[in-house]
Amino acid sequence: xxxxxxxxxxxxxxxxxxxxxxxxxxxxxxxxxxxxxxxxxxxxxxxxxxxxxxxxxxxxxxxxxxxxxxxxxxxxxxxxxxxxxxxxxxxxxxxxxxxxxxxxxxxxxxxxxxxxxxxxxxxxxxxxxxxxxxxxxxxxxxxxxxxxxxxxxxxxxxxxxxxxxxxxxxxxxxxxxxxxxxxxxxxxxxxxxxxxxxxxxxxxxxxxxxxxxxxxxxxxxxxxxxxxxxxxxxxxxxxxxxxxxxxxxxxxxxxxxxxxxxxxxxxxxxxxxxxxxxxxxxxxxxxxxxxxxxxxxxxxxxxxxxxxxxxxxxxxxxxxxxxxxxxxxxxxxxxxxxxxxxxxxxxx
Amino acid sequence: xxxxxxxxxxxxxxxxxxxxxxxxxxxxxxxxxxxxxxxxxxxxxxxxxxxxxxxxxxxxxxxxxxxxxxxxxxxxxxxxxxxxxxxxxxxxxxxxxxxxxxxxxxxxxxxxxxxxxxxxxxxxxxxxxxxxxxxxxxxxxxxxxxxxxxxxxxxxxxxxxxxxxxxxxxxxxxxxxxxxxxxxxxxxxxxxxxxxxxxxxxxxxxxxxxxxxxxxxxxxxxxxxxxxxxxxxxxxxxxxxxxxxxxxxxxxxxxxxxxxxxxxxxxxxxxxxxxxxxxxxxxxxxxxxxxxxxxxxxxxxxxxxxxxxxxxxxxxxxxxxxxxxxxxxxxxxxxxxxxxxxxxxxxxxxxxxxxxxxxxxxxxxxxxxxxxxxxxxxxxxxxxxxxxxxxxxxxxxxxxxxxxxxxxxxxxxxxxxxxxxxxxxxx
Numbered sequence: 038x039x040x041x042x043x044x045x046x047x048x049x050x051x052x053x054x055x056x057x058x059x060x061x062x063x064x065x066x067x068x069x070x071x072x073x074x075x076x077x078x079x080x081x082x083x084x085x086x087x088x089x090x091x092x093x094x095x096x097x098x099x100x101x102x103x104x105x106x107x108x109x110x111x112x113x114x115x116x117x118x119x120x121x122x123x124x125x126x127x128x129x130x131x132x133x134x135x136x137x138x139x140x141x142x143x144x145x146x147x148x149x150x151x152x153x154x155x156x157x158x159x160x161x162x163x164x165x166x167x168x169x170x171x172x173x174x175x176x177x178x179x180x181x182x183x184x185x186x187x188x189x190x191x192x193x194x195x196x197x198x199x200x201x202x203x204x205x206x207x208x209x210x211x212x213x214x215x216x217x218x219x220x221x222x223x224x225x226x227x228x229x230x231x232x233x234x235x236x237x238x239x240x241x242x243x244x245x246x247x248x249x250x251x252x253x254x255x256x257x258x259x260x261x262x263x264x265x266x267x268x269x270x271x272x273x274x275x276x277x278x279x280x281x282x283x284x285x286x287x288x289x290x291x292x293x294x295x296x297x298x299x300x301x302x303x304x305x306x307x308x309x310x311x312x313x314x315x316x317x318x319x320x321x322x323x324x325x326x327x328x329x330x331x332x333x334x335x336x337x338x339x340x341x342x343x344x345x346x347x348x349x350x351x352x353x354x355x356x357x358x359x360x361x362x363x364x365x366x367x368x369x370x371x372x373x374x375x376x377x378x379x380x381x382x383x384x385x
Numbered sequence: 386x387x388x389x390x391x392x393x394x395x396x397x398x399x400x401x402x403x404x405x406x407x408x409x410x411x412x413x414x415x416x417x418x419x420x421x422x423x424x425x426x427x428x429x430x431x432x433x434x435x436x437x438x439x440x441x442x443x444x445x446x447x448x449x450x451x452x453x454x455x456x457x458x459x460x461x462x463x464x465x466x467x468x469x470x471x472x473x474x475x476x477x478x479x480x481x482x483x484x485x486x487x488x489x490x491x492x493x494x495x496x497x498x499x500x501x502x503x504x505x506x507x508x509x510x511x512x513x514x515x516x517x518x519x520x521x522x523x524x525x526x527x528x529x530x531x532x533x534x535x536x537x538x539x540x541x542x543x544x545x546x547x548x549x550x551x552x553x554x555x556x557x558x559x560x561x562x563x564x565x566x567x568x569x570x571x572x573x574x575x576x577x578x579x580x581x582x583x584x585x586x587x588x589x590x591x592x593x594x595x596x597x598x599x600x601x602x603x604x605x606x607x608x609x610x611x612x613x614x615x616x617x618x619x620x621x622x623x624x625x626x627x628x629x630x631x632x633x634x635x636x637x638x639x640x641x642x643x644x645x646x647x648x649x650x651x652x653x654x655x656x657x658x659x660x661x662x663x664x665x666x667x668x669x670x671x672x673x674x675x676x677x678x679x680x681x682x683x684x685x686x687x688x689x690x691x692x693x694x695x696x697x698x699x700x701x702x703x704x705x706x707x708x709x710x711x712x713x714x715x716x717x718x719x720x721x722x723x724x725x726x727x728x729x730x731x732x733x734x735x736x737x738x739x740x741x742x743x744x745x746x747x748x749x750x751x752x753x754x755x756x757x758x759x760x761x762x763x764x765x766x767x768x769x770x771x772x773x774x775x776x777x778x779x780x781x782x783x784x785x786x787x788x789x790x791x792x793x794x795x796x797x798x799x800x801x802x803x804x805x806x807x808x809x810x811x812x
Contacts, residue, residue, distance in 0.1 A: 068752075068760070070663075079775065082749040083583045089751055090505070096751035098664060098760045101770075118660060269773050271780070294775045296548040297541050362583075363775065 066117040069097035069343055073107025073124030074219050076153055076288055077325050080364050081124050081347075087358070088346045094339030099124075104219045111328065112137040121333040121340055125326045126153065126219035134385075144331035144384040148344065149375050150353055152365040154289035154314035154322040155224050156301040157211075160281040164205065166197075166302035170320060173304075174232030175200045176209050177263050179256040187238045192258045212266040212273045213257075213286035223323045224286055225255045228304070231320060274299060289314060289322075290363025314365045322365070331384055348376045435791075439784030445573035445586060446533040447525040448499060448562060450478040452507055454517045465515050471504040475526065482567075483558065494555055498562075500527035500586045502575075525571065530585040530778035535559055536570065539777060550777070576785065580751045581767065585778030588771070590786050592753045596666050596746070596761030597735065603670025603757055604677060604734055609727050611674075612681030616723070619682075620689040621711050640679035647676050648740030656744060663745035664760040672740045677730035684726020688719035721808035728801040732794055738765040764790050 071081055078101040089096025102110065104125040111123035112133060129147065137145060157173070159166060175181050176197065180189040197204035214221040233254035234240050242250040257263045266273045270287040274295050277285045284302065289309060292301050301309035305320050313319040327347070334340050346352060352359050355366050367375065452474060459469045476496050480486065486495055503526040510524065511517055531551050534540045536559070546553050562568040579589030623629045651672035655661045661668050692715050700710045741747060747766050754761035762770070764786065771783040 075773075078749070079583070085749065086583050086751055099749035100664070100745055101747060101749075118663070271773060271775070290775045294550065294777060297544045 067338055068095040069122065069337055069340055070120045071097050071099045071122040071124065071327075072102045072110045072120040073100075073122075073327070074104040074126040074325070075101045076104075076126040076219050077124035077150070077327065079290065079362055080150065080325070080359050081122075081327065083358060083362055084343070084347045084352055087352075088339070088343050091346075092339065092342055094342065097339075097343060104222075108133045108328070109136075111330070112140055112142060114140045115142055115330065115332045117336070119330075121330055121337050122343075123328045125328065126223060126323060128324070128326060129328060129385075142330055142332065146329040146331055146344075146379065146382050147385045148327050148329065148348065148379050149367065149371075150325050150327060150347065150364065151359065151367055152314055152322050153325050153363075154309050154319055154365065155220060155227065155286060156289055156292045156309045156321075157228075157284055157286055157304065158277065158292055158299045158301045159284045160277045161298060161300055162281040163207075165300050166204070166284065167306070168204075168302050169235075169305050170228050170232030171235045172197075172200050172204070172232070173228050174236070174254070177211060177257055178229065178233070178253065179258045180253055182236060182238050189253060192260070192262070195262075207282045209262040210264065210280070210283040211262065211286065212264050212276055212283055214270075215265045215267065220286070220288055224321065225257070227321045227323060229257075230254045288363070289365070293363045311360075311365060315368075325364070329382075331382055334382060344379060348372075348379050435784050435787055438781055439788045441537050442576065442781040442785035443573050444570040445575065446528040446536045447569055447571045448479075448528045448532075449523055449525050449567045449569070450475065450482075451521055452478050452524045453521045454511060454519060456519050459511065460518055465511055465518065467508065467512070471508045475499060475503045475507055482562075482565075491554060494552060495558065497529055498532050498555060498558060500529050501584055502527050502587050525569070527575070527586050528568070530776060531555070532559055532568075533586060534778055536563075536568065537781075539781070576782070580753045581749060581762070581770070582751060583749075583774075585774075585776050585782060588779070588782060590764065590767055590789060592750055593762050593764045593767035593786075594789075595754050596669075596750075597763045599666035599754060599757045599761065600669040600673060600763060601731055601734065603667055604673040605727065605731060607671065608674035608677045608681055608730065612678050612727070612730075613685050613723055615678075616682050616685030616689060617711060617716070620686050621707065621715065636679050636682055640683060643739070644676055644737050645739040645743070647672050648743030650675065651740060652743045662758055662760075664748055664750070664762075665758045666746075666754065666761045666763075667757040668744050669741055669746050669761075669763065670757065672744060673734040673737060676737065676740065677727075677734050680730035680733065681723070681726050684729070685719070685723040688722025688726065689715055691722060692718045718810060721804055725801045725805050728797050728804070732797040732801075735794060735797070736765055736790070738763075738769055741766055764793075 069085075071085065073081075078099060082099050085097040085099050088094065100107075100120075104123075104127055107120070107123040108125060108129060111120050113119050129145070134145070137143070157166070157168065175192075176194060178192060181192050181194075182188065183190045183193070194200050194209060196206050197209055198206040213224065233250075234243070239250065239253055242253065266276060266285070270291045273285040273287050274291055277283055277299055285299075289301075292299060292309065293311075303309075307313050307319045309319050309321075314322045329340070329344060349357075350372075351357050353364065353366055353372065354360070355369070357366065360366055366372065455474070458474060459471070460466055461469075479495060479499060480492065483495060486492055506526055507524065528536075531540070532555075535542070535551055535556065540549055540551055542549075542556060551559075559568065575587055576589045578591055579587055580592030582588040619629065619632065623632075651668060655668045655671050656663055661671075696714055696718070697710055700714050705713065738747070741763055746762050747769065748760065748762060749770070750760050750762055752759070768783055768786045768790065771779045771786060
C-alpha cells in the first residue's frame with residue numbers, strides 16, 4: 038500500500054509538472070485567438086466556424102469578454118500569448134490606443150463590420166409602444182428636471198402616462214443589461230444621451246458643466262423601474278413573455294429570432310426593422326468593429342485569410358450569412374471602402 | 386398520605402399533558418413531512434421541466450435524398466476530388482424533388498431546408514468508401530435547425546409568415562417531404578460526436594466533455610495526493626499547538642471561499658506569472674485542484690480519525706514505527722473514506738463555471754481538444770454559452786447538455802456511495 042500510494046503521488050506530480058513544462062515550451066500558436074464584445078461574438082463565431090471548415094486552418098478561438106475587457110487583453114502585448122483580434126461594439130477609445138502603444142502595439146487595423154440595433158421591446162400580448170428618446174430619458178434617468186421649476190430632482194414618474202398622456206397607464210418597468218455590457222453603454226449613449234439633449238435646460242449644461250451633464254444623462258434610476266436582468270438576452274425575452282407590462286432592452290438579433298412573441302417599440306416614430314437600421318433612420322443603432330494587431334498578421338497562420346473571410350461579400354454582404362444572424366450590413370459603397378482599407382492593412 | 390397525594394398530582398399532570406405532547410410531536414412530524422415534500426416537489430418540477438424541454442434534442446430531423454455520386458463531377462481525374470462541389474450535388478438532389486421551383490430566391494429557400502453540414506457529410510461518406518462512385522444512394526442528411534424546430538412543434542405555424550423564421554413556402558415543402566416519408570426524426574449523434582458550433586444542428590458536447598475530462602484528470606492527479614499527504618501529516622505527525630490550530634481553521638475557511646476568487650488567483654499566478662496558456666484544461670485543472678484541496682483534506686482527516694485507536698496502539702505495541710503504523714494500518718483503513726471525499730470534491734468541480742471565466746475557458750471552441758494544453762471549454766460553460774444564443778434550437782440543446790451533466794454528477798455520487806458500501810469497515 039505504501040508503495041502504491043507514493044507511486045500515485047509521484048506519478049501525479051510528474052504528470053502535472055511534465056505537462057506544464059511542455060506548455061511553457063510551446064512557442065508557436067497555430068490558431069487565431071479572438072476576444073471581445075458579447076454583441077459581436079455571435080457574428081465572429083459564425084465566421085470563425087465557416088473559416089475553420091472551409092480552409093485548412095484551425096478554427097479560431099473566440100472568447101466573449103465584453104468590449105472593454107477584450108481591448109484590455111488585446112493591448113497587453115505582442116506575441117503568441119496575446120489575442121490577435123479584439124471585437125468591440127464601440128470604437129476604440131484614445132486611452133486604449135495609448136495603452137496599446139505603451140506595450141509596443143502601434144499598428145492596429147480597424148475593421149467596421151456593420152450595424153446593430155438596440156430595441157426596446159414588449160410582449161405581443163400588450164399594445165405596441167411608441168416612444169421617443171426624450172420619453173425614454175424621462176422614464177429611466179435617475180434625476181430629471183422637474184415639470185414645475187426645471188430643477189433636477191429624483192425621478193418622480195411611476196406610470197408611463199405621467200410622462201405623456203398618450204402613453205399607457207402602466208407602471209414603468211424596464212429590463213436591461215448590467216453596466217458591464219456594451220449594449221448598456223450603447224443604449225445609454227444613443228437613447229438616453231440623445232433624449233437628454235432634447236431638454237433645453239440640460240443641453241446648456243453640456244458646455245457649462247460637462248460632468249453634471251454626463252451624470253444626469255447617463256445615470257439610470259435605481260428605484261426599481263429599471264431592472265438589471267443580467268447579460269443573458271434570452272432570459273429577458275422569457276421575462277417579457279411572462280410579464281406583458283414590462284419592456285426589455287436588447288440587441289436586434291434577439292427580436293429577429295422571436296418576432297412571434299415580442300415586438301419592438303418605435304423610437305422617434307421609426308420601428309426597428311432590418312431596413313430602418315441599415316439606412317440609419319432608426320436612431321438607436323451602433324456600428325460594430327473588430328481590431329487586428331498588424332504585427333500578428335505574419336506571426337499567426339490564417340489571420341489574413343480570416344479577415345478576408347469576414348470582409349467577403351458572402352459574409353457581410355446584403356445577402357451574406359451574417360445578415361441571416363441579425364447583423365445589419367453597411368451600404369455597398371461603405372463596404373467597398375472599408376474592405377479596400379482592410380485588405381491593405383492600413384492602421385488607424 | 387401526603388406522598389401518595391403528591392404522586393397522584395404528578396401523575397395527573399403527566400397524564401393531562403400527554404395529549405398535548407403527542408399533538409406537538411404529530412405537528413412536528415407533519416411539518417417535517419411537509420418540508421421534505423416541498424423540497425422533493427421543487428426537484429420534481431425542475432426535472433420534469435428539464436426532461437420535457439431537453440429530450441427532444443436527443444433527436445434530429447433528417448431528410449432522405451437520392452445522392453448521385455457522379456464520376457464526372459466528383460472524380461474528374463479518376464480519384465475522389467476533396468475540393469469538388471459537394472454542395473451542388475446535394476442541392477441538385479433536393480431540387481430534383483421539387484422540379485417546379487425555378488425562381489432564384491425560392492431555390493435559395495429550398496436549399497436552406499438542409500443543414501450546411503449536408504455537403505460535408507456526403508464528402509466524408511465518399512472519402513470513407515470510394516466504391517460509391519458512380520452509384521446513386523439514398524442518404525439521410527441533417528435538416529436545418531428551422532426545419533427541426535417546425536417538426537418538433539417549436540415554431541408556431543399559425544402566425545403570419547414574416548413573424549417566423551420559416552416561410553409559408555418552406556412549410557409547404559416540409560409537409561410534402563413529410564407526406565413522402567422523406568423527413569424523419571433520428572437519434573442525434575452529432576450532439577455527442579461534434580464540438581461546439583453556431584449551427585444548432587451541428588453543435589455537440591464532445592469538445593466540452595473532453596475539456597472537462599482533461600481538467601478533472603489534472604485536478605485529481607494534483608489534489609488527491611496533496612490532500613491525502615496534508616491530511617496524514619496534520620492528523621498523525623503534526624504537533625498539536627497554536628500553529629496547527631491556525632492551519633486547521635484556515636483549511637476550513639478555504640473550503641468556503643467563493644470559487645471566483647480561485648479563478649482570479651489562477652489568472653494571476655498560472656497565466657500571468659507562470660505564463661501557462663490561456664483557455665487550457667491544464668490551468669483549469671490547477672485552479673479546480675486548489676478548489677477541491679480543502680474538501681479532500683477535510684474528508685481525509687475525518688476518515689483517518691474514524692480508524693479505531695486500538696488498531697494503532699496494537700501496531701505500536703508490536704514495535705512498528707509511526708511511519709509503518711500510518712502506511713500499513715491507518716491509510717488502508719481510511720482509504721475508502723478518502724476516495725469518497727475525493728469523488729465528492731470532483732463532483733463539485735465538475736459543476737464549476739465561475740473560476741473558468743477568469744482563465745479564458747468561456748470561449749467558442751470548435752475543435753475537440755486533444756491534450757491538456759489545447760484550448761477547451763467545460764460542460765457547464767457550454768451550457769452557459771448555449772443558453773445565451775439567440776437561435777431557438779439552442780434552448781432544447783441547453784436542456785440536453787444539463788441532462789448529460791446531471792447524469793455524470795449522479796454517476797459520480799453513485800460511485801462514491803457504492804465505494805463506501807463496498808469497502809467501509811465497521812468496528
